[in-house]
Amino acid sequence: QDKAAGQAKAAVCAACHGADGTSVMPDYPNLAGQKEKYLQSAITAYRDGSRKHAVMSPMANGLTDTDIANLAAYFASLPPQSPAK
């Protein structure tokens, strides 16, 4: 995987998932430090429709397998934030 390519591709994701992978909204998951393989399967599920979401389905639609692998590698590599006490 190419984390740099993942980072470039992730620009649009930052709007909800945060520039550092810690999401801006309680409804949206943090991605930073998540398991790479899980991220890949989740994004793929949105792309193939086994998961449906008004925002994520169209987002995932245009992604190639390589995009997904790079995005997953990128977010998995980010340090997660401890929850605000």
Add this chain to the structure above:
Amino acid sequence: QDKAAGQAKAAVCAACHGADGTSVMPDYPNLAGQKEKYLQSAITAYRDGSRKHAVMSPMANGLTDTDIANLAAYFASLPPQSPAK
């Protein structure tokens, strides 16, 4: 929410999601430090069937709304682990 009750309820979850909320398998998501509201919606989705998973669907099946709120509060409160470099 009652984090202590959530912790007690979470004993069975540790098998896959780790005793500290950092999962033992690359396929299963880390839960520690995840957004509480997201966790609630994900578990509820497994319970009501909008998400399907061989393990999670039966796991979520027996949970009450209170169980789900407590589990979400508990895992959200755990400090996430930075990914192994």
